[in-house]
Structure formats: C-alpha cells, structure tokens
Amino acid sequence: MVTNFSFPDNREQCFQQLYKFAEKPDWRKGMSVWKNVFSFPEEPIQEVKALNNDYCKPRPDIDLKRMKLTSQIIDNIPEGILPQHLKKKRQPEEEQTNAEINSAVTDTTVESEEDSSEKQRVQASGPKFRISCNRTGTNHNFGSSEAARQFGGAVNEMFGWPVDLSCFELEILLYIDTEFVYVGVCLTREPLFKRNLTNFGRTNLRSTICYNMVRLAAPQPGEVIVDPLCGGATIPMEGSLTYSKVLHLGGDNFGQAVKRSRDNIDYLVKKGKSMPIDVAQWDAARLPLRNQCVDIIVSDLPFGKRIGSKGDNRVLYYNSLLEMARITRTGTGRAVLLTHDRNSMMRNIKRVHTLWKSATSRTINIGGLSAVIYILHRTALLFDPNLKIASKTHKKPSEPGEF
Amino acid sequence: MKLITHNMLTSKGIKNVKEGFPLKIQADEVKNVDIDFDREFISRMIPKLDWNALTFAAQCVGHQEDLPDTLPEGYENDDDLLKKLHHILLEVEVINGCLECPETQRKFPISNGIPNMLLNEDEV
Numbered sequence: 001m002v003t004n005f006s007f008p009d010n011r012e013q014c015f016q017q018l019y020k021f022a023e024k025p026d027w028r029k030g031m032s033v034w035k036n037v038f039s040f041p042e043e044p045i046q047e048v049k050a051l052n053n054d055y056c057k058p059r060p061d062i063d064l065k066r067m068k069l070t071s072q073i074i075d076n077i078p079e080g081i082l083p084q085h086l087k088k089k090r091q092p093e094e095e096q097t098n099a100e101i102n103s104a105v106t107d108t109t110v111e112s113e114e115d116s117s118e119k120q121r122v123q124a125s126g127p128k129f130r131i132s133c134n135r136t137g138t139n140h141n142f143g144s145s146e147a148a149r150q151f152g153g154a155v156n157e158m159f160g161w162p163v164d165l166s167c168f169e170l171e172i173l174l175y176i177d178t179e180f181v182y183v184g185v186c187l188t189r190e191p192l193f194k195r196n197l198t199n200f201g202r203t204n205l206r207s208t209i210c211y212n213m214v215r216l217a218a219p220q221p222g223e224v225i226v227d228p229l230c231g232g233a234t235i236p237m238e239g240s241l242t243y244s245k246v247l248h249l250g251g252d253n254f255g256q257a258v259k260r261s262r263d264n265i266d267y268l269v270k271k272g273k274s275m276p277i278d279v280a281q282w283d284a285a286r287l288p289l290r291n292q293c294v295d296i297i298v299s300d301l302p303f304g305k306r307i308g309s310k311g312d313n314r315v316l317y318y319n320s321l322l323e324m325a326r327i328t329r330t331g332t333g334r335a336v337l338l339t340h341d342r343n344s345m346m347r348n349i350k351r352v353h354t355l356w357k358s359a360t361s362r363t364i365n366i367g368g369l370s371a372v373i374y375i376l377h378r379t380a381l382l383f384d385p386n387l388k389i390a391s392k393t394h395k396k397p398s399e400p401g402e403f
Numbered sequence: 404m405k406l407i408t409h410n411m412l413t414s415k416g417i418k419n420v421k422e423g424f425p426l427k428i429q430a431d432e433v434k435n436v437d438i439d440f441d442r443e444f445i446s447r448m449i450p451k452l453d454w455n456a457l458t459f460a461a462q463c464v465g466h467q468e469d470l471p472d473t474l475p476e477g478y479e480n481d482d483d484l485l486k487k488l489h490h491i492l493l494e495v496e497v498i499n500g501c502l503e504c505p506e507t508q509r510k511f512p513i514s515n516g517i518p519n520m521l522l523n524e525d526e527v
Contacts, residue, residue, distance in 0.1 A: 221441075221443045221444055222443065222444055222446070222447020222448050222451075224451070244439060244444070245441055245443055245444040246444070247407060247444075251520075253521060255519075259515070259517075261517075262515055269436060274438045274439040276438060276444070278404060278407070278408040280404065280412070280517060280518050280519075280520055281517055281519040281521055282521065283521055286416040286527065287416075288414060288415070288520040289411050289413065290415075290424060293411045293451065
C-alpha cells in the first residue's frame with residue numbers, strides 16, 4: 001500500500017506513475033500466499049523483467065468502441081465490402097500477442113492489454129490473470145479501465161503471464177482512493193460479505209462489518225455479548241463463529257426478524273458449526289434481562305431510513321441506551337453501536353453521559369450512506385435517578401422507569 | 404432457548420414485579436445440540452451465574468440429578484462438573500413450552516426455540 005499517492009494533473013504522467021508502480025509491491029510474498037490458497041502447481045514468478053518503457057502507450061487508433069466491431073464481424077464480412085479504414089485494422093490485430101478484446105465494456109473492471117510497437121514478444125507462461133480496478137474519488141483525470149490497463153501492461157511485461165479477462169486464475173485488485181493506492185491479490189472467488197446468511201431481511205449488515213464490530217469490542221473469554229436489536233442475528237452469528245469463548249445473545253421485537261434469525265442459525269448448526277448463541281424476542285426499551293449481567297453490547301441501530309423513522313429514533317435510542325446501561329456491567333462494560341442518524345445519537349449520548357462515556361467513533365461507508373460506529377464505555381455509576389425510560393404514548397405525563 | 408440464557412431472563416418489566424426471577428420453565432419439547440466444550444469459557448461463566456436459578460431450571464427440564472445443590476469449591480479443576488455444566492448450560496435447548504413469571508404467573512411462550520418476552524400495553 002502506498003499512501004500519499006497524489007496524481008499529477010497530466011494524464012500521461014498518471015499513466016506513467018501507474019505503470020512504474022507495478023514494480024513496487026512485494027510480488028513474491030503475495031504470490032506465495034496465492035499459490036498456497038489455490039494450490040497452483042508451479043511457481044508463478046519465473047523471471048522478472050525490468051520495466052523499460054515509460055508507460056503503456058494507448059494506441060491512438062484503437063478505441064474501445066471500435067474494438068467491438070473489429071473482432072468477429074470483420075472476419076465474416078467479405079473483402080470487397082469491407083471499408084478501407086477497417087481493412088487496415090486487421091493486420092495489427094493478429095500481431096498483438098496477448099490482447100483479449102472484451103466486447104462488454106464496463107466502467108470499472110475492464111483491462112485490455114496493449115502491445116506498443118517497440119515491446120518484444122513476451123513468452124506467455126504462468127497463471128492467466130486479470131486486473132480489476134476500483135476507484136473512489138472524483139478528481140482523477142483517467143478512468144478505471146485506463147488505470148487497469150497501465151498496471152496490467154506492466155505486470156504482463158514484468159512476469160510474462162498471459163492475460164485472460166474471463167477464464168482467469170489470478171485476479172489482482174487495484175484500489176485507487178483519493179489519497180492512497182493499494183494492490184491486492186484476490187483469494188476468494190465469491191465475496192465474503194454475504195457469507196453465513198441464508199434468510200435475508202430488509203436491511204442486512206455485511207458479515208465482514210459485523211465481524212469487525214465485534215472485534216472492536218475486544219471480547220474476553222467468559223464474557224456475554226448482547227445485540228438488543230439484532231434483526232437477522234448477523235452480528236451474534238459472526239461473533240459466535242469466531243469468538244467461541246463468549247456467549248452471544250440476540251433479540252428483536254419483530255417476529256419475522258426473529259424467525260429469520262432462527263433460520264440462519266439452524267442452517268449453520270446443521271452444517272456442524274458450534275455456536276454459543278441464543279435468540280429471544282424482546283423489546284429493546286424493556287429488556288427482560290437482569291441488571292449487570294452483560295459485558296458488551298454490539299448493535300446496528302435502525303438508521304431511520306428503511307427501518308423506523310428519525311422521529312422514532314429519538315425516543316428509541318434514548319430508551320435503549322438506558323436499558324443497555326442497566327444490563328451492562330459497570331466499569332468494564334462497553335458498547336459498539338452503528339448508526340447513520342448522527343443527530344439522534346449524539347443528542348442521546350449527551351443525555352446519558354453519566355452512564356455511558358463516549359470513546360472513539362469511526363466513520364464507515366454502508367452502501368453509500370456515511371454511517372458512524374460509536375464506541376462507548378460504561379461508567380462506574382449504577383443508575384441515574386434523573387434518567388427514566390420515556391414512554392412513547394403521551395397520555396400519562398411521566399411513567400416511572402424500572403431499575 | 405438455552406438454559407444459560409434462562410439464567411439471565413427476568414420478567415421485571417411487568418408492572419409491580421419486584422424480582423421476576425427465576426422464571427419457571429415448562430418444557431414441552433427439548434432438544435440437544437452439540438457445542439464444543441471449552442473449559443475456560445465455563446469456568447469464567449460460573450461466577451456470573453445464579454446457581455440456585457440454574458438448579459431450578461435444570462429441575463424443570465429434567466436434568467436435576469446432575470448438579471449439586473451448592474457450588475463446590477475448586478470447581479475449576481473438577482472436569483466432570485464442568486462437562487456436566489457445559490451440557491446443561493449450552494447443549495440443552497427448550498424448543499417449545501413456556502416461561503412463567505413467579506410473581507404474576509404470566510406465561511411467556513417459547514416457540515421454535517425462541518422465547519417471546521414482549522409485554523402487552525397494560526402490563527407495562
């Protein structure tokens with residue numbers, strides 16, 4: 001990973017930067033891991049050639065749209081009818097060594113290998129590869145496909161691997177952000193974020209995010225983790241698959257959600273996974289748990305967009321924070337809460353500041369929404385008599401809370 | 404619902420209930436699952452459990468004879484006891500039945516392994 005990879009304004013210089021960049025990553029290490037994961041028979045890196053060209057010059061007369069026309073159609077059209085400019089095209093096509101012309105042009109993941117005229121014919125051996133490039137940020141003056149092309153050209157030059165965009169064995173990912181660039185080797189064929197879920201609900205947190213949220217709470221053996229608003233129980237499930245020395249509990253007030261949780265858990269238990277997890281149906285504002293019996297709370301609070309509403313959130317966050325404080329052990333207890341609705345959250349954290357002390361908060365991108373994970377620590381105060389559960393209906397003036 | 408969860412459930416949300424603990428289990432259908440035995444987990448959980456509630460629950464479910472009435476000293480080294488506890492706490496699951504509040508006798512149904520602890524408007 002390279003930080004502070006600032007792109008110069010000139011487009012050609014960007015290309016050069018990306019081309020040269022292909023030399024920088026530690027390929028041997030990456031390839032040895034990849035080789036182990038995929039049991040590739042031979043050593044992928046045979047010989048490494050130095051990059052001597054400036055960058056992969058994109059051929060001025062090839063543009064991707066035209067390429068769509070040239071591949072199959074041209075071969076079938078009889079010579080006489082073929083227009084002049086396309087006739088000439090056919091010659092260079094055959095000379096090209098490894099170019100795969102992908103007729104489906106997409107924004108982010110096209111890589112086409114180019115042969116600039118001074119390049120030698122590279123002996124193609126080793127794993128078939130492709131480059132996928134993902135970009136975030138708006139101030140780049142090149143496209144993802146061009147970036148992938150530069151990088152791929154360099155890799156092909158260095159190692160001599162053949163390019164194959166569809167039947168590839170090795171996928172290299174190039175992530176370009178506004179500030180930094182990193183290169184990764186793809187180790188799994190399917191994305192990891194949908195693992196373990198069978199019954200999907202209206203809003204499911206990615207399994208990878210669930211795992212990391214539980215990790216943020218740093219569970220110790222013998223602790224109890226509760227998700228009072230678990231939905232499909234994705235967070236307790238991810239937690240119990242990794243942290244088996246901890247008890248994971250989840251609960252939701254919605255019957256369908258609880259049924260979904262049961263399905264998800266049963267499916268994994270049938271596959272033979274050992275999971276110390278349990279699910280109940282309860283109201284997060286009135287948790288049926290004893291005082292001080294839980295150590296950690298990890299939860300994905302309703303954002304107020306698909307589930308609930310901003311108005312509901314103001315009351316819900318307050319009530320659930322109070323209930324969470326009641327059931328969590330003082331001093332050592334902690335909470336990791338994810339939400340998009342910053343206003344409701346910040347306001348309510350201030351209200352309950354005698355019970356929960358705010359530690360760090362991290363911004364995270366959930367499907368385009370800029371959400372925040374709040375990490376809270378339980379203070380030593382057992383309960384605050386000034387803070388009472390707010391009732392939703394305003395018929396009675398003040399309902400005394402239970403502690 | 405596992406018995407370790409039952410050890411933490413209370414019906415204190417209901418109006419006029421002082422303790423609401425422990426809930427009485429009426430188990431119509433019970434199932435055994437396989438969970439990997441972990442000594443450290445069980446030994447660390449024991450001080451957090453309410454032992455009387457646990458023996459009470461074990462009695463309701465039919466595993467009464469396995470547990471002693473009081474927690475013996477030096478339980479960390481008693482592998483036999485730890486294994487029995489592991490079985491009762493994690494591996495015995497109540498699939499159908501209900502939980503009963505000791506003070507109001509209000510029944511919370513358990514269906515498909517999930518206890519429904521939601522309260523009605525008038526009970527709050």
